[in-house]
Amino acid sequence: MTDPSRARLYAELAMESRRYLAAYVLFNQAVADHLGLHPTDVQCLSLLTAEPEPLTVKQIAELTGLTTGSATRLVDRLERGGYVTRTPDRQDRRRVLVAPVPERVDRVTALWDDLGQTWQTILDGDSEDELRAITRHMRRANDLSHTQIRRLRAMPKPE
Amino acid sequence: MTDPSRARLYAELAMESRRYLAAYVLFNQAVADHLGLHPTDVQCLSLLTAEPEPLTVKQIAELTGLTTGSATRLVDRLERGGYVTRTPDRQDRRRVLVAPVPERVDRVTALWDDLGQTWQTILDGDSEDELRAITRHMRRANDLSHTQIRRLRAMPKPE
DNA sequence: CAAAATCGCTGCGCGACGCAGTCATCCGCG
DNA sequence: CGCGGATGACTGCGTCGCGCAGCGATTTTG
Numbered sequence: 001m002t003d004p005s006r007a008r009l010y011a012e013l014a015m016e017s018r019r020y021l022a023a024y025v026l027f028n029q030a031v032a033d034h035l036g037l038h039p040t041d042v043q044c045l046s047l048l049t050a051e052p053e054p055l056t057v058k059q060i061a062e063l064t065g066l067t068t069g070s071a072t073r074l075v076d077r078l079e080r081g082g083y084v085t086r087t088p089d090r091q092d093r094r095r096v097l098v099a100p101v102p103e104r105v106d107r108v109t110a111l112w113d114d115l116g117q118t119w120q121t122i123l124d125g126d127s128e129d130e131l132r133a134i135t136r137h138m139r140r141a142n143d144l145s146h147t148q149i150r151r152l153r154a155m156p157k158p159e
Numbered sequence: 160m161t162d163p164s165r166a167r168l169y170a171e172l173a174m175e176s177r178r179y180l181a182a183y184v185l186f187n188q189a190v191a192d193h194l195g196l197h198p199t200d201v202q203c204l205s206l207l208t209a210e211p212e213p214l215t216v217k218q219i220a221e222l223t224g225l226t227t228g229s230a231t232r233l234v235d236r237l238e239r240g241g242y243v244t245r246t247p248d249r250q251d252r253r254r255v256l257v258a259p260v261p262e263r264v265d266r267v268t269a270l271w272d273d274l275g276q277t278w279q280t281i282l283d284g285d286s287e288d289e290l291r292a293i294t295r296h297m298r299r300a301n302d303l304s305h306t307q308i309r310r311l312r313a314m315p316k317p318e
Numbered sequence: 319c320a321a322a323a324t325c326g327c328t329g330c331g332c333g334a335c336g337c338a339g340t341c342a343t344c345c346g347c348g
Numbered sequence: 349c350g351c352g353g354a355t356g357a358c359t360g361c362g363t364c365g366c367g368c369a370g371c372g373a374t375t376t377t378g
Binding site: 197199225226228229232233236251252253254 | 335342
């Protein structure tokens, strides 16, 4: 538990994570700038293309952390830009399904693929076990983030 | 190169990365909300506490991806909140050094530490080699992000 | 069938941001 | 030595993403 060499690895990883995540924010911003979009818009497209099914406005709001009102505006922008289409849900007529427009979104995914190809080069030196370890860590960190978010929202604000 | 099992690991990692990074954005937002700050402000504090030396406004602008004007406003907010202090640089009197105020920033780092402690639990199951692999991957991804950002900015915009 | 909950949308105001211009300061070149 | 250009921080100004509160339509509940 108090193994010094292990503690140093933890500290190193914590520091590297911060840099990594900071770099990601900048990277996402750069992608958005390049496409003439906002970071939120890019993330929304990322979510939509990752899911096989269309999402409702409510779901988009939850996944992006926006209010439903802001999510409506977000979909407005994407629809105006031709990236997504709105379709009324037949099962529940209150709902609106938002689906990506493939030929328009391809421009975005093509950019991702181009950048992702270079990304693979940094993985080529890793063994399969190492890849699995990295993937597993991200999955667990992902899960933990969500529980921590719930904790944070439940905690009383110090302001 | 076209090893199918390896390709699947790549795809899995790519997907998991996206979720991981999306979760981080939400997490960062939740931390900012909890402290009554903006995500940018939190990231700025993260940068300031990670560096041993005070940063200039220009450096903060570069590290956060803001213009110098917006960085000035950012420092204004943090200074008004008591999180940082401005000090004129004696070597170059055009520059202003921004340093965190420990007792004020402690409230933020205390929150990080509290959350970070739980974070360690997900690392306890990993071997030291795995930890090193994860750390190395993040460092390389970090480096690559910056070169990709430069590439993106150099590419002609499709708009 | 009435009451409550849910979903998406819409005014409204706030404020973070980029842009362009300003002033002070530092540096290089003749 | 001084003069022009570069650099750093700051300041109006306009834009626009966002949260908030309220609304109408629809579904669900009792």
